[in-house]
Amino acid sequence: MPELPDVEGFRNVLQSCAKGRTIRRVDVRDPGVLHGVSARRLRDSLEGRRVTRAERHGKWLLARTGGPTLALHFGMTGLLLCADPDDAAEPHDRVLLTVGRDHQLRYRDQRKLQGLRLADDDFDVVRLLRDQGPDALTVDREEFEDVLASHRGRVKSVLIDQSALAGLGNLLADEILWRAGLRPNTPANVLAEPERRRLYTEMRRTLRPAVAACRVPPRPTWLTGHRDDPDPHCPRCGTHLRRTRMAGRTTVWCPGARRRGVRAADDFETTARRARAGSGSR
DNA sequence: CAGATTGTTCTCAT
DNA sequence: TATGAGAACAATCT
Numbered sequence: 655m656p657e658l659p660d661v662e663g664f665r666n667v668l669q670s671c672a673k674g675r676t677i678r679r680v681d682v683r684d685p686g687v688l689h690g691v692s693a694r695r696l697r698d699s700l701e702g703r704r705v706t707r708a709e710r711h712g713k714w715l716l717a718r719t720g721g722p723t724l725a726l727h728f729g730m731t732g733l734l735l736c737a738d739p740d741d742a743a744e745p746h747d748r749v750l751l752t753v754g755r756d757h758q759l760r761y762r763d764q765r766k767l768q769g770l771r772l773a774d775d776d777f778d779v780v781r782l783l784r785d786q787g788p789d790a791l792t793v794d795r796e797e798f799e800d801v802l803a804s805h806r807g808r809v810k811s812v813l814i815d816q817s818a819l820a821g822l823g824n825l826l827a828d829e830i831l832w833r834a835g836l837r838p839n840t841p842a843n844v845l846a847e848p849e850r851r852r853l854y855t856e857m858r859r860t861l862r863p864a865v866a867a868c869r870v871p872p873r874p875t876w877l878t879g880h881r882d883d884p885d886p887h888c889p890r891c892g893t894h895l896r897r898t899r900m901a902g903r904t905t906v907w908c909p910g911a912r913r914r915g916v917r918a919a920d921d922f923e924t925t926a927r928r929a930r931a932g933s934g935s936r
Numbered sequence: 937c938a939g940a941t942t943g944t945t946c947t948c949a950t
Numbered sequence: 951t952a953t954g955a956g957a958a959c960a961a962t963c964t
């Protein structure tokens with residue numbers, strides 16, 4: 655589940671739950687989620703330290719302490735929540751961090767595909783993020799277009815390749831390509847300038863509401879709202895949606911006419927904006 | 937029971 | 951060197 659918007663939500667959880675508070679207790683209930691660090695060393699490194707900053711790069715969440723940094727990755731099913739330390743933990747709560755007097759961060763994950771790491775210092779953080787591309791939420795248009803121009807692979811593969819661009823997952827990539835009216839199997843480096851520009855614009859237009867919702871919202875006007883339908887149709891043009899496999903992931907796309915669909919989407923957003931502005935000013 | 941899953945990483949082939 | 955396919959990882963659901 656967790657893609658950039660979800661992790662951005664977890665960053666807010668981390669921020670509001672722990673920022674400025676001291677880590678009083680580290681309770682590793684399942685060491686299976688720890689990577690490269692023992693439960694003991696994690697505890698000894700973190701207990702007594704204060705959480706100073708919550709940062710995110712791509713799908714990585716970082717809890718800075720001024721000394722070591724806790725790095726969290728949520729795989730497909732992970733999440734972070736803030737609870738009362740007195741509330742009973744659930745079976746999939748793998749690590750509990752009691753912060754301050756009455757807050758507790760809980761790393762919960764049904765599976766254990768990813769997990770927690772400890773970076774001893776800032777060099778370690780750099781090492782951890784070394785292979786990550788620019789963050790999808792903050793990358794500027796020029797750099798984004800450079801990413802496209804420098805990859806010959808299919809544009810969908812490039813969008814979900816964390817070393818090319820960090821943060822997008824399977825749902826977001828399909829959603830953004832659909833909005834931009836581009837086929838996922840197009841080689842990234844053959845996209846013309848207007849297409850590259852459109853892709854960047856639609857990435858931003860998709861990310862903004864997704865981050866606000868802390869997920870890719872399955873709205874009726876979005877591809878994501880229909881991709882799991884038994885007989886999925888395009889919410890813009892009604893064309894029967896195609897499901898294929900690309901880069902090992904289920905890929906949903908609309909084989910219908912393209913420019914028309916893009917305008918329809920633009921019109922929808924513009925109309926919605928006007929409606930809001932109108933109702934607000936009257 | 938087979939097959940699927942919104943993530944990453946590795947191996948092998950092209 | 952770059953890219954793609956497939957498997958592996960863990961746990962659950964259809």
